[in-house]
Amino acid sequence: MLKIIIQGISGKMGKTLYRIISEGKEHKVVAGISRSNAMLDIPIYHNLNEVKEKADVCIDFSNHSAVTGLLESAVKKKLPLVICTTGFTDDEMAAINDASKIIPVFQSFNTSIGVAATESLVSLAARLLRNFDVEIVEAHHNQKMDSPSGTAIMLARAIRDNTPEKNILKYGRYGHESREKNEIGIHSIRGGSIIGEHTVIFAGEGEMIEIKHTSLSRDIFAIGAIRAAEFIVNKVPGLYSMKDLLEEA
Numbered sequence: 001m002l003k004i005i006i007q008g009i010s011g012k013m014g015k016t017l018y019r020i021i022s023e024g025k026e027h028k029v030v031a032g033i034s035r036s037n038a039m040l041d042i043p044i045y046h047n048l049n050e051v052k053e054k055a056d057v058c059i060d061f062s063n064h065s066a067v068t069g070l071l072e073s074a075v076k077k078k079l080p081l082v083i084c085t086t087g088f089t090d091d092e093m094a095a096i097n098d099a100s101k102i103i104p105v106f107q108s109f110n111t112s113i114g115v116a117a118t119e120s121l122v123s124l125a126a127r128l129l130r131n132f133d134v135e136i137v138e139a140h141h142n143q144k145m146d147s148p149s150g151t152a153i154m155l156a157r158a159i160r161d162n163t164p165e166k167n168i169l170k171y172g173r174y175g176h177e178s179r180e181k182n183e184i185g186i187h188s189i190r191g192g193s194i195i196g197e198h199t200v201i202f203a204g205e206g207e208m209i210e211i212k213h214t215s216l217s218r219d220i221f222a223i224g225a226i227r228a229a230e231f232i233v234n235k236v237p238g239l240y241s242m243k244d245l246l247e248e249a
């Protein structure tokens with residue numbers, strides 16, 4: 001049984017994760033981190049530094065701006081981290097990388113197994129369809145703070161890694177400018193309660209292929225985050241991803 005701390009416990013994902021862990025009874029949430037009053041029957045703290053309970057791992061679904069403090073405290077406590085938050089700046093990503101030299105850190109913009117499979121399919125399609133134009137369209141709920149989604153960035157990187165000539169990430173289009181061959185277009189839609197949709201369009205002359213993932217429930221992210229926690233607890237320091245988890249499975 002893992003003793004788990006959840007950062008962002010009062011948010012949409014934090015609540016989902018808390019429910020799934022509590023229902024599963026395999027692991028235990030020993031504390032939550034929230035700046036507001038999360039009405040739960042476990043101790044709630046404002047940051048990881050304050051947490052008194054002993055834990056095996058902390059899972060983070062909060063906000064990019066909270067990551068620096070989280071990393072500092074986790075390094076001090078030698079606590080493995082599963083970072084599921086998105087929207088990091090380059091400096092914040094560098095801080096995650098630095099911390100992973102001291103503690104095990106699992107970082108993924110999307111912990112669903114289906115998206116991990118989508119990434120592999122998109123990588124293969126990129127290699128097979130080198131001359132096709134590639135555009136990514138993502139759609140999320142109207143409360144999402146970051147655009148484009150972390151998953152869209154991850155998919156764009158997978159395409160670029162497999163077709164290095166596509167080296168420009170083009171965020172949206174407006175005005176009088178034709179499309180360049182080396183662009184990967186990325187477009188964000190925000191509305192209502194859409195949980196998450198990612199479509200990668202490969203458009204050629206006279207034909208097009210779409211690879212699409214639709215999240216029908218937030219549970220898929222929570223289940224993947226728990227698998228990530230189980231995967232990381234006994235690892236040596238390093239930066240781990242869904243690829244590492246699936247390779248070991």
Ligand SMILES: NC(=O)C1=CN([C@@H]2O[C@H](COP(=O)(O)OP(=O)(O)OC[C@H]3O[C@@H](n4cnc5c(N)ncnc54)[C@H](OP(=O)(O)O)[C@@H]3O)[C@@H](O)[C@H]2O)C=CC1
Binds near residue numbers: 037109111
């Ligand atoms: N990797 C994955 O598979 C997935 C990742 N995500 C990502 O997880 C994150 C959270 O998503 P979601 O739960 O929908 O968002 P919510 O806005 O519903 O929840 C985020 C919570 O984080 C807390 N928070 C916000 N800002 C800060 C801050 N500066 N410091 C500390 N805590 C803060 C807030 O709680 P309070 O105000 O109480 O502190 C808030 O309730 C997002 O970045 C999202 O993109 C989402 C789904 C899947």
Ligand SMILES: O=C(O)C1=N[C@H](C(=O)O)C[C@H](O)C1
Binds near residue numbers: 144145151152195
């Ligand atoms: O904020 C969300 O909701 C989601 N965020 C992640 C992202 O930015 O890719 C993952 C998922 O699509 C839901």
